[in-house]
Amino acid sequence: MKWKEQLLSLAPYKPGRPIESVKKEYGLEKVVKLASNENPFGTSPKVVAALQSALSSFAIYPDGYATTLRTAVAEFLKMDEEQLIFGNGADNLIQIISRAFLEPGKNTVMASPSFSQYKHNAIIDGAEIREIPLIDGEHDLDAMLEAIDENTAVVWVCSPNNPTGVYITKEKITSFLNKVPKETVVVIDDAYHDYVVADDFYDAVEFVNEYNNLIVLRTFSKIYGIASLRVGYGVAHQDIIRVLEPAREPFNVNTLGQIAAVAALNDQGYVNECRRKNREGMAQFEQFCAEHQLHYFPSQANFILIDFGTSGDEVFQYLLQKGYIVRSGNALGYTTSVRVTVGSEEENNGVIDAMKQYLQEVSVSKN
Numbered sequence: 001m002k003w004k005e006q007l008l009s010l011a012p013y014k015p016g017r018p019i020e021s022v023k024k025e026y027g028l029e030k031v032v033k034l035a036s037n038e039n040p041f042g043t044s045p046k047v048v049a050a051l052q053s054a055l056s057s058f059a060i061y062p063d064g065y066a067t068t069l070r071t072a073v074a075e076f077l078k079m080d081e082e083q084l085i086f087g088n089g090a091d092n093l094i095q096i097i098s099r100a101f102l103e104p105g106k107n108t109v110m111a112s113p114s115f116s117q118y119k120h121n122a123i124i125d126g127a128e129i130r131e132i133p134l135i136d137g138e139h140d141l142d143a144m145l146e147a148i149d150e151n152t153a154v155v156w157v158c159s160p161n162n163p164t165g166v167y168i169t170k171e172k173i174t175s176f177l178n179k180v181p182k183e184t185v186v187v188i189d190d191a192y193h194d195y196v197v198a199d200d201f202y203d204a205v206e207f208v209n210e211y212n213n214l215i216v217l218r219t220f221s222k223i224y225g226i227a228s229l230r231v232g233y234g235v236a237h238q239d240i241i242r243v244l245e246p247a248r249e250p251f252n253v254n255t256l257g258q259i260a261a262v263a264a265l266n267d268q269g270y271v272n273e274c275r276r277k278n279r280e281g282m283a284q285f286e287q288f289c290a291e292h293q294l295h296y297f298p299s300q301a302n303f304i305l306i307d308f309g310t311s312g313d314e315v316f317q318y319l320l321q322k323g324y325i326v327r328s329g330n331a332l333g334y335t336t337s338v339r340v341t342v343g344s345e346e347e348n349n350g351v352i353d354a355m356k357q358y359l360q361e362v363s364v365s366k367n
């Protein structure tokens with residue numbers, strides 16, 4: 001068959017293991033998933049209530065323009081409705097952007113390691129990929145600028161970066177945006193911005209009115225707690241949105257997702273509470289790392305990348321049979337680390353205890 005050559009060597013995305021399959025394999029009653037940076041406190045009760053009252057009309061296609069959600073997000077951000085595009089998760093928007101801008105002869109610049117989907121989509125669309133190594137978990141924005149040339153269509157910036165959790169300061173990102181050529185699109189993946197508490201962080205949406213070549217991506221999958229319903233959005237100048245729109249599937253955001261996202265947006269009290277509890281949970285992990293002299297990147301997101309100095313796969317496997325699903329750093333570009341989503345206080349204590357047992361067993365077997 002006449003496949004695109006690049007698809008033949010591409011592996012599908014490997015998601016965190018489902019809870020049920022881990023329970024079965026290891027005969028565990030309780031399994032905690034701290035692998036995909038979902039909200040450990042679940043979905044806001046107000047969102048659940050909105051969904052319950054919406055369980056009807058499944059025969060009707062969703063609103064392809066996401067009108068109600070669009071109005072809610074535009075008001076929330078104080079932006080025009082024409083500055084928004086909605087996606088079946090932010091993943092879908094990454095795909096749309098890639099499809100709209102990337103092709104053979106074009107190139108795309110990104111940090112490495114960073115979120116896998118920038119590269120994955122760029123490969124499928126046949127663009128040249130320029131990966132710029134992180135420095136101490138942070139984007140090397142100067143080197144990224146140097147990598148840009150007249151054929152660079154898209155630059156991806158993930159801040160806080162997945163998988164390191166390191167963010168970019170306002171000063172650094174504005175200096176970067178000022179230097180990127182106007183013909184090159186910058187995508188700021190803002191998936192974790194709601195978790196950031198650092199004083200020198202920025203509001204990426206504010207930049208959209210200043211930089212006509214900027215797309216900001218956000219998601220309802222993380223702090224808003226509706227990952228299963230798949231809703232994300234992009235914010236950009238009207239001229240970008242207008243050209244992107246035809247690359248979007250007509251009914252890409254489902255009805256329940258739209259209803260849930262509006263209710264989630266309207267419950268900022270829940271978001272604030274989750275942000276606060278996330279910092280408390282992060283402190284539990286930081287303390288554990290300090291006690292055991294394990295390296296980690298200071299994270300402003302809802303996950304932490306911890307270096308055990310041994311095989312990340314081995315740590316992953318150990319924690320798995322104890323009932324904790326984390327991500328091995330091996331698949332994320334950090335072979336000796338694991339990435340752990342910050343959970344509830346109890347979940348954090350549980351996974352930290354399991355990590356302590358691991359460290360003890362390793363040191364016993366070494367002696």
Ligand SMILES: *Cc1c(COP(=O)(O)O)cnc(C)c1O
Nearest residue numbers: 089090091115162191219221232
């Ligand atoms: C989780 C995540 C996404 C994808 O979010 P969805 O809206 O669930 O598709 C995008 N970017 C980053 C950096 C993420 O961590």
